[in-house]
Each structure stands twice: as structure tokens, then as C-alpha cells.
Amino acid sequence: MRRPTDPAAREPGATALTLDQIFEATARRHPTRIAVQDGWNQLTYAQTxxxxxxLASALVRGGVQLGDPLIVHCENHRHALVAQLAVLKAGGVCVSAPRTPYRGGLPAAARKSASRAVLCSRSTYDEEVRGIPSLALDDPVTWRKIASAPPEPTLPRSAPEGAAYLLLSGDPTATDHGRLIDHRxxxxxxxxxxxxxxxxxxxVAIAEPPMSPAALxxxxWAFSRGATLHTAPWQDDERWPLTGGPDSAAVLTPDAYARHLAETPGVLPSRRSAVDPAAVVLIGGPSSRHIVARHFRTRPGTRLWAEFAPVDGSMPWTAQxxxxxxANRPYALGVGGPVPPMLLRLLGPAGETLPRERSGELVAIGPSGLLEDVHRSGWYGCWTPENTLDLTGRRRPYADGAGVRGPIRHDSPVHPTEREAI
Structure with a gap:
């Protein structure tokens, strides 16, 4: 079976592409290829x-300007994908509003992001969101109205250096408005x-709700390769989403994978199973020895990768x-080495850069090097002689949730029970 070509692979000097242009390029070359398989429901690249x-034409005709934020809050991945591509084609910014508790709910997210509209489903429609329109993408009336709008000749209006997503902070103590991530x-x-x-x-298989960091x-990753995003099983399968075979990969959070492994009965044979994915990628927080031990007992032929993404859970800072x-280490696992083009620093109490083997707060500097591209993680660690990052603790909230204290430990060895909690 032929592997899909990589639409993002460009010749040196070629014009940079945006996310929606990469998707459109695959739709032109492979119109019948499945973009999203959601149970028995599917959308091809051309249909999507x-x-x-x-939808993008209707948004532009409705007054959406370049850089305008729009919330995407859909029930399933098919509608969420159409909504995201439409916002990007219109030159807007997709605002993440996953179906997880958010302080103040969807109305607060709309106010905090100053969104121009909400693209949702009938089940996720929130009547408390006032002052901006809400479009339910699973409502036939919505598409009848959209069909009457003529195609917009200026599409697509996205730019590689333009913001593609605004990922709102889930921290109730955060004072910022989230993190902007561009197409590049x-x-x-x-x-x-x-x-x-x-x-x-x-x-690429997932078991995450639409617009969650790991899902994004x-x-x-799937669409940049011209691959299929597989979001739900065709039938009940306790091992989902880790079925698919050697031409597939699964992306989960460490917590989700730990729950999955705890529910997996028995031990699979030591040889590679035909339904196991080629790789499992854990993204978000650090992984534990217990996850590693259970993974290789149940899927010894599947590679295991961990990506540490502390700020928004989507863009990795380190990987290993x-x-x-x-699994047999006498101490907790680290989180790997830096991922280009992230520049990582460990800072002391006065903001000074610390040398190796001294513990400080982990801070990342993005490609631009600008002040707004400096991100404090809230995690503390030290560099090992192997140039990997060893976590030693993280900030703890006050008892009333109104602020943050210092780290669990700072510039000192971590007690084994504390490290195990990491």
C-alpha cells in the first residue's frame, strides 16, 4: 500500500503554505481520500x-475581517474541521473552546477572546452567548442560508505568518488571553x-474532543501528511484508539493513556500484534515509569514517544x-531534549540563567525571540549530563486558588514520592 505524499514537503525556495492551503492541495490531488473517519461517518478531503x-465565503460576506477571532465549539470532529478550515480560509483565528470545564463557560470565552461569532453544533449552542451570532453547522437551515451566498473570490485570505489559533488558558488565575500560534x-x-x-x-488515531490541544x-500532523484522522471506533473496542495496524499512529495525553492501560486486561503476546499502531505519541505532560512498563508489556512492538508541552498542551518543548x-530506572523519567526551534532556559529566583545540574524554572523562548514569545512553564527542573531535562517539581496553587506558591522543591534533590507524583 502506498503511503500518502506529504503536502507540506516543499522544494527549497518554494512559497510557504498555510494550513488551509496544505489541506486544499491534498483535496485537489486526492479528492476521494478520507480526511476524517468518525465512526461510520466520514468526510473526504474534497467534501471538506x-x-x-x-462557509468561509459566508463569513467574509458577513463581515469577518483579517485576524478576527471566531470560536469553534462543535460536537464532532467533522463539523469542527469544516469550521476551522473556513475560519482559516477567511483569514480569521480559530479560538479553542473544547468541551471541558472553562471558568465562566462559553460566554466568558467569547468575551475574553473578543470573538466575532461562534461556530457550533445544535447540542453545543449556548443561549447565554449574546451580542455575537452563533451558527450551528449541523442545522440544515444554516447551510441553506450559506448556499445563497456567492463564492468569495478573495479566498483564501490566510498568510503563513498570520495567527491560526488562539488557545485560551485553562488556568483560572491566568491574566493573559491565551496563546496565539501561527500557521508556520x-x-x-x-x-x-x-x-x-x-x-x-x-x-492518525485520537480519543480527544474537538479543539483539545492533543486533538489539534x-x-x-495527519493533514500535513495527507493522512486520515480517525476519531472513533466502528464498533466497541476496549483497546481503542490503539487499533489500526503498522501504517497508523495514535496520539493521546499521558493521563488518557494511563487510564487506557489500566483498563487493558491481561498481557498481549510478546510478538507485535497486527492491529497495534506503529507508534504511540504522548503529548502534554510528563510520562511515568508505570506507563512505560505497562506499554511494553501490552505493545512491545509499538514505539513510544513522549512530547512535553507544558503551556497549552499542543506545541512540544521537549521530546524523547x-x-x-x-521502566526500571531507580528515579522518575525526565522529559527529553529540546525541540527546535524552542530555546529553553532554567531561571533562578532573580531571573538569572542557571548552569547545568542546578534546578530552576523552565522557560521557553520561541522562534521570534520577542518578549511575547517567552513562556514560563511553572515546572522546575535541571539539565542532565545527557542534555535531557529532568523535572524536579512544579508550582502549587494557594489553598484558596487565588495565586501560586513556589515550587515543590527548588535547587535541591526531589524526594522519591514527589518525583513519582510527577
């Missing part, structure tokens, strides 16, 4: 791109993941491959 173009960062992250892992999957990372021998 056609619907997104119609998503494309670079997906390309780096493919190079690190050495897998060009035809299918998996989605653009985990092996069966890591």
Missing part, C-alpha cells in the same frame, strides 16, 4: 474543502514530529523516545 469554502508553527511541529518518530502514518496536534529499560 468544498464545505469549508462555502503548526506545520513545523508536524514536520519535526514525522522526522523524529520516523513514521509517515496513513492514519494530531489533526495537523521511551524504551522498555526506562
Amino acid at each position: 474543502d468544498r464545505q469549508a469554502t462555502r 508553527s503548526w506545520i513545523r511541529s508536524a514536520a519535526d514530529r514525522s522526522r523524529r518518530i520516523g513514521v509517515a502514518p496513513q492514519t 496536534a494530531a489533526m495537523w 523516545e521511551l524504551f522498555a529499560c526506562d
Whole structure:
């Protein structure tokens, strides 16, 4: 079976692409290829791109300007994908509003992001959102209205250096409005993941709600490769989403994978199973020895990668491959080495850069090097002689949730029970 070509692979000097342009390029070359397989429901690349173009035309005719934020809050990945592509084609910014508790709910997210509209489903429609329109993409009336709008000749209006997503902070004590991530960062992250892992999957499987950080990372990894995003099983399968075979990969959070492994009965044979994915990628927080041990007992032939993404859970700061021998370490696992083009620093109490083997707060500086591209993680760690990052603790909230204290430990060895909690 042929692997999908990589639409993001460009010749030197070629014009940079945006996320929606990469998707559109695959739709032109492979119109019948499945973009999203959601249970028995599916959308091809051509169908998705056609619907997104119609919706984007309606958004532009409705007054959406370049850089305008729009919330995407859909019930399933099919509608969420159409909505995201439409916003990007219109030159807008997708605001993440996953179906997880958010302080103040959707109305607060709309106010905080100053969104121009909400693209949702009938089940996720919130009547408390006032002052801006809400479009339910699973409502036939919505599409009848959209069909009456003529195609917008200026599409697409996206630019590689333009913001693609605003990921709102889930921290109730945060004072910022979230993190803007441009098209180039998503494309670079997906390309780096493919190079690190050495897998060009035809299918990327997830078990995350639409617009969640891990789902976004998996989605653009799949679409940058012209692959299929597989979001739900065709039938009940206790091992989902880790079925699919050697041409697939699975993306989960460490917590979700730990729950999955705890529910997996028995031990699979030591040989590789035909339904196991080629790789499991854990993105978000650090992984534990218990995850590594259970993974290699149940899927010894599947590679395990961990990506540490502390700020928004989508863009990794560090990455490392985990092996069966890591489960026998006498101390907790680290989080790997830096991922280009992130520049990592460990800062002391006065903001000074610390040398190796001294513990400080982990801070990342993005490609631009500008002040707004400096991100404090809230995690503390130290560099090992192998140039990997060893976490030593993190900030703790006050008892009343009104602020933050110092780290669990600072510039000192971590007690084994504390490290195990990490």
C-alpha cells in the first residue's frame, strides 16, 4: 500500500503554505481520500474543502475581517474541521473552546477572546452567548442560508505568518488571553514530529474532543501528511484508539493513556500484534515509569514517544523516545531534549540563567525571540549530563486558588514520592 505524499514537503525556495492551503492541495490531488473517519461517518478531503469554502465565503460576506477571532465549539470532529478550515480560509483565528470545564463557560470565552461569532453544533449552542451570532453547522437551515451566498473570490485570505489559533488558558488565575500560534508553527511541529518518530502514518488515531490541544496536534500532523484522522471506533473496542495496524499512529495525553492501560486486561503476546499502531505519541505532560512498563508489556512492538508541552498542551518543548529499560530506572523519567526551534532556559529566583545540574524554572523562548514569545512553564527542573531535562517539581496553587506558591522543591534533590507524583 502506498503511503500518502506529504503536502507540506516543499522544494527549497518554494512559497510557504498555510494550513488551509496544505489541506486544499491534498483535496485537489486526492479528492476521494478520507480526511476524517468518525465512526461510520466520514468526510473526504474534497467534501471538506468544498464545505469549508462555502462557509468561509459566508463569513467574509458577513463581515469577518483579517485576524478576527471566531470560536469553534462543535460536537464532532467533522463539523469542527469544516469550521476551522473556513475560519482559516477567511483569514480569521480559530479560538479553542473544547468541551471541558472553562471558568465562566462559553460566554466568558467569547468575551475574553473578543470573538466575532461562534461556530457550533445544535447540542453545543449556548443561549447565554449574546451580542455575537452563533451558527450551528449541523442545522440544515444554516447551510441553506450559506448556499445563497456567492463564492468569495478573495479566498483564501490566510498568510503563513498570520495567527491560526488562539488557545485560551485553562488556568483560572491566568491574566493573559491565551496563546496565539501561527500557521508556520503548526506545520513545523508536524514536520519535526514525522522526522523524529520516523513514521509517515496513513492514519492518525485520537480519543480527544474537538479543539483539545492533543486533538489539534494530531489533526495537523495527519493533514500535513495527507493522512486520515480517525476519531472513533466502528464498533466497541476496549483497546481503542490503539487499533489500526503498522501504517497508523495514535496520539493521546499521558493521563488518557494511563487510564487506557489500566483498563487493558491481561498481557498481549510478546510478538507485535497486527492491529497495534506503529507508534504511540504522548503529548502534554510528563510520562511515568508505570506507563512505560505497562506499554511494553501490552505493545512491545509499538514505539513510544513522549512530547512535553507544558503551556497549552499542543506545541512540544521537549521530546524523547521511551524504551522498555526506562521502566526500571531507580528515579522518575525526565522529559527529553529540546525541540527546535524552542530555546529553553532554567531561571533562578532573580531571573538569572542557571548552569547545568542546578534546578530552576523552565522557560521557553520561541522562534521570534520577542518578549511575547517567552513562556514560563511553572515546572522546575535541571539539565542532565545527557542534555535531557529532568523535572524536579512544579508550582502549587494557594489553598484558596487565588495565586501560586513556589515550587515543590527548588535547587535541591526531589524526594522519591514527589518525583513519582510527577
